[in-house]
Amino acid sequence: MQAIDGAVERATLPGLRERKKRRTRNTLTRCALELFARQGYDGTTVDEIAEAADVSQRTFFRYFANKEEVALALQEVEEEVAFAALAARPPHEPPLTALCNAAVASGRTVGEAIEAVVPLGLHLSTQRMIESTPQLLAARLRRLAVLEERFAAEIARREGLDPAADPRPRVLVAACSGVLRAASRVWGEDEDGDLDGLLRLITTYLEQIGPALAEGWRAAPAH
Amino acid sequence: MQAIDGAVERATLPGLRERKKRRTRNTLTRCALELFARQGYDGTTVDEIAEAADVSQRTFFRYFANKEEVALALQEVEEEVAFAALAARPPHEPPLTALCNAAVASGRTVGEAIEAVVPLGLHLSTQRMIESTPQLLAARLRRLAVLEERFAAEIARREGLDPAADPRPRVLVAACSGVLRAASRVWGEDEDGDLDGLLRLITTYLEQIGPALAEGWRAAPAH
């Protein structure tokens, strides 16, 4: 019996309990993001989310430590995809090259992981909401800081360095992440949904790191 | 009478009301930081802070929008000092140079501005608390993001650039601020109070930005 079921479903390794939990979590996420989009983050109570997902408030807090966390649930997915993309770069690539390629690669694959939970349009409006809600922006920046450390550690590992002694991995990651954030914020302001546009913007921004450190900007304009 | 008082006190331009407000605010800050240091951030309620400062809880929230804000009150002072230091750099200095010099200069002057409110030792322990309390770290990172934008705008102004069109100011500031944060975190972990040590660490870290972007780390070690 189990063998047959396992053949039909993809990776039914986790039991019923596990699947149910994942389903509840996704339902909570979807309900929360829809409510946030419709009536704002502060205008939505946890009770409403729980009711929409047909669970008790107490259960909501067993899935998410706080209200912020459900708003950032998909950002966590993005982070994992991005880190996996870096880990997958061949070891011979220099650090900066590996980071750039990982950024482009994860930008192309992250879509379907998101779509498994909510439509992409809803995710985009959530990102705008995060950027404009102080509490959420703060929580997001902290997550990114943690992610940066993971990236720096991975870079150090690739290059065989001691991450505590050599500041270059952190320095490089800090510079790149700052650039990525600047690019994605500029992109998120006006355009809507043009993924290739974002990737192009990121690439041109990354190319500006070198010139930005040089002296005499006025003599040698950006482009 | 007022003329005599004014001669004794430095800049008594603001009236009694204004001075009283500043004093209440400083008292609240000092009481809060002392309580935080003694019993932790989460272990301290707003009521306790208000009682220690001898005001009502309602009044506390008229001085600080939330509990985080009082914990970060001195960080705000630091931010203003740092920005003023950049604004004071002569216009002929190239951007990166101006940023480095501003960092060093503000590091040397920020001490007394802090001492006017709480002893430096208390401020140091507060910084460690911020770094280790997720909620506070998040709020701090958001403040820094706002500050970065101000820095980028100022750099763009100095160089006569359109900050919306040219990404270099943001890129440069993002890189430097990432480096500063990494340096001050490393410094805050072990040492205690050696300000010159911090300034030296920051300088060496800033010098690593160039090498970090280069290829072939393994061939050309950090130092």
Place this chain on the structure above:
DNA sequence: GAGATTATGGCAGTGACTGCCAGTTGCCCA
């Protein structure tokens, strides 16, 4: 010194979040 401003205190109310206990459900093994 009277009247306009502004700061303060107290209070009731909302909403996020937690600990606790009881009831239910999926899991595993004899």
Place this chain on the structure above:
DNA sequence: TGGGCAACTGGCAGTCACTGCCATAATCTC
């Protein structure tokens, strides 16, 4: 296949951050 075990859930009471409202008291202005 049934029964014991562990994990999941609901409900409730309680704490704490934070807000709106109104009355009172302190400054300021003329």
